[in-house]
Amino acid sequence: MDGDRAPLSRPPVRRQGGAGWRALTRGVPLAFLALFFAFPLAAIVERGLVSGERPALDVLADPLTRDVLWFTVRQALASTVLTVLVALPTCWVLGTFAFRGRALVRTLVTVPFVLPTLVVALAFLALLPPGLERGWAAILVAHAFFNVAVVVRVVGGFWARLDPRVSEAAATLGAGPWRRFREVTLPLLAPSVAAAAAIAFLFSFTSFGIVLVLGGPAYATLEVEIYNQAARIFDLRAAAVLSLVQLACVLLAVTAATRLEARLAVARHQRPERDVLRPVRTRGERVAVGAALGSLALFLGAPLAVLVERSLAVGEGHGLDAYRALFEPTAALLASPWEAVANSILYATAATAIALVVGGLAALAIAEPRGSRVLDTLLMLPLGTSAVMLGFGFVIAFDTAPFDWRAAPWIVPVAQALVAIPFVVRIVAPTLRAIDERQREAATLLGASPGRVRREIDLPVAGRALAVAAGFAFAISLGEFGATVFLARPESPTLPVAIFRFLGRPGELNVGQAYALAVILMVVVAVSVFLVDRLRESRSGWF
């Protein structure tokens, strides 16, 4: 197979495009990040470091800090490994077979990812056997529950476009299925696994609600500790130091992951899914597919079923009382729950648009042969940053007219976009990077300008990936809570904010309404992601 990749004498290709193109693809994302991430974060860290009496090094030397850091790293690594292991069988099914309901699997797997962690943690408490409902096992299982979507969608989607002829060639040469998987498929998949694992790691690393509830008071991540210091104890110095520690860890992890991903990237022909996927043929395959999907359905379905059951619980029996109560005026919100649904969709749409423009441009810059690896790393940082510190940063950075944006409604989708952009980049860039360079070279030799190469080779691939990214960005914006709760105006709450409000009030009907809204959020996410995925399907003919 290596002979296949004999060095071609490469014509000097001016692939970078003009200076304007470079300025656009790099400048817009950098400016966005500088204004809405670096500037506010720097403002709050600076305020923290110059305030207070305690020398900053005290915080670092505190054995408690060391314990928290050590726990945070270990649980994040373990959660990531578990998440990938749980997801891989489903990735194989989605990457290999065409079957009815395939789109539905992709959709349903996304639902847990965007549910508010507090609600899910409470569902897990009810589900896990006594004795195991708290501690390491509970934390890891819950993290896998949330993040399995990332791996299934990123790796599964990538797998479904691997040119099957490579593997078929290996089969012709006598390689068995296991050897083909190990020596052909896995190396080709590796960059997407690295990309997905990096995101799963970041989410586990900065876990908040899960660790609070399922860890119990004996466990704390850096994120939890930063929140305690900033919001409860108001020790901004400690919060700032811990934020810097967290940022350094995240930077390290992301740099390692992007390097790994770039090193693993292998150019290959992308194929449309319809050329890759095949029907389930043998009985063995049927059993394997059934087992993979069945166990995942059980793993993801059980906590969701608890949520549904809780939303229907009325006293000792069941009924629709909580759902009916959603139509009555409530004191828990300054808006009706249905307005929260509408707000969520509105905000998430705006956030998706911002994330697609900024993330799409960044992906084009990052995927270039000597692409901007720094940009790639920088865009991941918001995922690993404490929401409370960023929220506080917004408040002190944008506090002077005419730039007093503290109560501006558009700040919510901007904050949501910060979290969604890395996903857009993760989904689009690896796809672009995997375009066989020889395809571009051939086009150039045939006389195509850099612009035409971009338009006819890069953009169709990017467009399809962008559609996938849009679905994910929309879902993640719908579910975003940490930053939204800080920035959303009370007269326009989002669904997760409304759920949190109901959960904070005593009385059966309030709790019931919280669970009912969580179920509605599940449905909204499922429907919207399903629609976007349909869009993607109809566009796969571009190639």
Added chain:
Amino acid sequence: MSGLERVDRRMLYAAAAVAAVVVVGLAVVLARGGGDEPTEVVLVTHQSFVVSDDVKREFETESGLTLRILQTGDAGAALSRALLTAGNPEGDVFFGVDSNLLTRALEGDLFDAYESPELEKIDEQWILDPEHRVTPIDHGEVCLNVDLEWFEGRGLEPPRNLGELGLARYRNLLVVQNPATSTPGLAFMLATIARYGEPGWRRYWERLRANGVLVVDGWEEAYNVRFSGSSGNGDRPIVVSYASSPPAEVIFRSPRPEEAPTAVVVDSCFQQIEFAGVLRGAPNPSGARKLIDFLLSTRFQEDVPLSMFVFPVDPLAELPPEFERFAVVPEDPLSLPPEEIAANRDRWIREWTATVLR
């Protein structure tokens, strides 16, 4: 070739146009959101703040001001955020400093003094700041709640005071919140300090620990999941919650029960007063003072029980029937001076953690 280059440019222009539209759109939204309306008064508060629509409208009609409410996180986070912006506030009035955090707010120089004429009717016991930088608005005691049905079903008497929680018959029945992460958890720890003093309170917690106290991080988990008397059907019939929780268990059940399924252990209650103040540097100070007056008006005071599940400080305010029947207003709750709390809070939490969790 030149034709193709033009295509390339066209694409570049299109992309630039998209970017320009985004920027211009942002600027337009910005320009609209930026202006300060002199006819508006902004109440900065925590996420538990609620006011009925008609009460809000009444204030707006009377004052000629639009009341905008800005909720900025839980009680701790909202105060922290207000302290961050002290002098250049996000609004005119801050509501939601409780007595446990009062000193932090005053030391942060958050408020301008204002002595509302409405204060005349208010009992002296609620006024903790003689300079009137903060005005008391409501009080909501943190108390042990018990699941009456659970105790009845087992022929057991619910505990009558803090001391009894250490008895063997209440083993593994109590769930409390971590005082480091929860406001009611902090209040309950303070209740034990107020009752047993130093260092007796630590010995008390050693007994609770030996008797199987369960510690969770937040009220939501403790009350909604672990407590047996709420919808979560947990296995702990004693929980730290509020004096106003029993009426909520009546109002928010369908169908409404005849009797409250839960009750308060009066002896365990710890006083929490909630204050509001005119933010220093408020864009609309006169509107802010009107708003403070309104928060003390009988109209608003009668709204707080059912909207926020707290008790009014206004002695003239009538309690709703559910509160008259099912809520207990503790006559003489436990309390500690705010300065003492401020001076010792962090140390106490560390000692509590060492005693109960390590």
